[in-house]
Amino acid sequence: MGRNILIGFVLPLLGISTVIGQTVKKPDNLYTFSRHDRKMDSLRLYQRVDSIITNGIKESAFPGAQILVAHKGQVFFHKSYGFHTYDSIQPVTNTDLYDLASITKITAPLPALMKLIGEGVLDLDKPFSTYWRSWRGQKDKKDITLREILAHQAGLAPYIVFLNDVLNNGKLKRRFVRPEKKGRFTKKAYQNLYVRDNFDKRMYRRIAKSETGEKKYRYSGQAFLIFPKLIEQLTGRDFQEYLQTEFYGPMGCSTMGFVPSVRNLPNNIVPTEMDTLFRNDLVQGWVHDENAALLGGVSGNAGLFATAEDLFKMMQLYLNKGAFNGKQYLRPETVVAFTSIQFPENGNRRGLGFDKPLLGNDTLSLKMAYPAPEASPQSFGHSGFTGTFAWADPQSDFVYIFLSNRVYPSRTHRKLYELNIRTAVQQLFYEALFKGL
Numbered sequence: 001m002g003r004n005i006l007i008g009f010v011l012p013l014l015g016i017s018t019v020i021g022q023t024v025k026k027p028d029n030l031y032t033f034s035r036h037d038r039k040m041d042s043l044r045l046y047q048r049v050d051s052i053i054t055n056g057i058k059e060s061a062f063p064g065a066q067i068l069v070a071h072k073g074q075v076f077f078h079k080s081y082g083f084h085t086y087d088s089i090q091p092v093t094n095t096d097l098y099d100l101a102s103i104t105k106i107t108a109p110l111p112a113l114m115k116l117i118g119e120g121v122l123d124l125d126k127p128f129s130t131y132w133r134s135w136r137g138q139k140d141k142k143d144i145t146l147r148e149i150l151a152h153q154a155g156l157a158p159y160i161v162f163l164n165d166v167l168n169n170g171k172l173k174r175r176f177v178r179p180e181k182k183g184r185f186t187k188k189a190y191q192n193l194y195v196r197d198n199f200d201k202r203m204y205r206r207i208a209k210s211e212t213g214e215k216k217y218r219y220s221g222q223a224f225l226i227f228p229k230l231i232e233q234l235t236g237r238d239f240q241e242y243l244q245t246e247f248y249g250p251m252g253c254s255t256m257g258f259v260p261s262v263r264n265l266p267n268n269i270v271p272t273e274m275d276t277l278f279r280n281d282l283v284q285g286w287v288h289d290e291n292a293a294l295l296g297g298v299s300g301n302a303g304l305f306a307t308a309e310d311l312f313k314m315m316q317l318y319l320n321k322g323a324f325n326g327k328q329y330l331r332p333e334t335v336v337a338f339t340s341i342q343f344p345e346n347g348n349r350r351g352l353g354f355d356k357p358l359l360g361n362d363t364l365s366l367k368m369a370y371p372a373p374e375a376s377p378q379s380f381g382h383s384g385f386t387g388t389f390a391w392a393d394p395q396s397d398f399v400y401i402f403l404s405n406r407v408y409p410s411r412t413h414r415k416l417y418e419l420n421i422r423t424a425v426q427q428l429f430y431e432a433l434f435k436g437l
Contacts, residue, residue, distance in 0.1 A: 098386070
């Protein structure tokens, strides 16, 4: 899989000097750099990463992938592998867009919430019903705090399949979804699929009335469906416009955004799943997650697309405690709070929105660890259902991005997990950077 490497930044760490957009062939010679008098054999690193990814493609864990790794803010590995699909027609390149799935949670609603908290508009320890009034009349939800929600400590149900609301014996209910844009059906879920404009209110009501269990670690994406509307209410601005103006635009994240199929981007978009339930098509350029699709593709739980390079910029923002390219976007103390474990006494490893290493992760084998065993307790990130992963480590000043479409052609493909590919590759970079392997 000896694909050319499209480098987005200067790469002094590998002894290669280049500029944005220049294509550099995989090094034929042995490049080394030293850190604490240890040297990294970059050719050996490439070979080991290539071996894991090539085997993953062979085992149908995914048809292709993008990997980007940065140290001290400098990208030193950025490579694409394989193809968009298993027919081996469209090669993956470093400018291709991937559906980020749940990484959307930490790159769309989360930076907005962090900014609003830093500005004093939101308070983590006030009941969420202070801001989301429909929860005030729900006995099991009226006292739940935003901190508990973001740390997945609120006891909320993990997921509601709203697709069940719009299907009847496999057919779409016309009261909710229609094939043409007309009247109260203007929210586009897919090509020739328009959702009733007020369907989001039905979703919010279902969430408000859903069961709530004991306050302990229980991963839930429900509130993330609500956050975009909450952010709009608090700011008086469109959710997408707010993110674009406050973060993506100034940071140069030109590919990051929702519904790329309607944004006229020059980038190719990697397809996800062959949907046989809802869209009856190979989903490409539209969000894979059905709940996000029923919100018109703009949600807080899923729906964001980006290249590995733009995702790296967001993770570097967090690694820099809210700063990027000399501009402070978020208060440092807010970022520190969000990336810290909140309820360790309950066996909950989570930060606020961010995932964290398993408790005692450094004592586990590579097979059992999440993420890599070398990842520090201070590290944070998130994974995505479509086969994506983004992780940052303040202790090592290290960012690791892995993008793939493991759900092609079906979400039943689980070899990405079974082969532990994302964690294994991450561990290789830790060993290369800090152990000189």
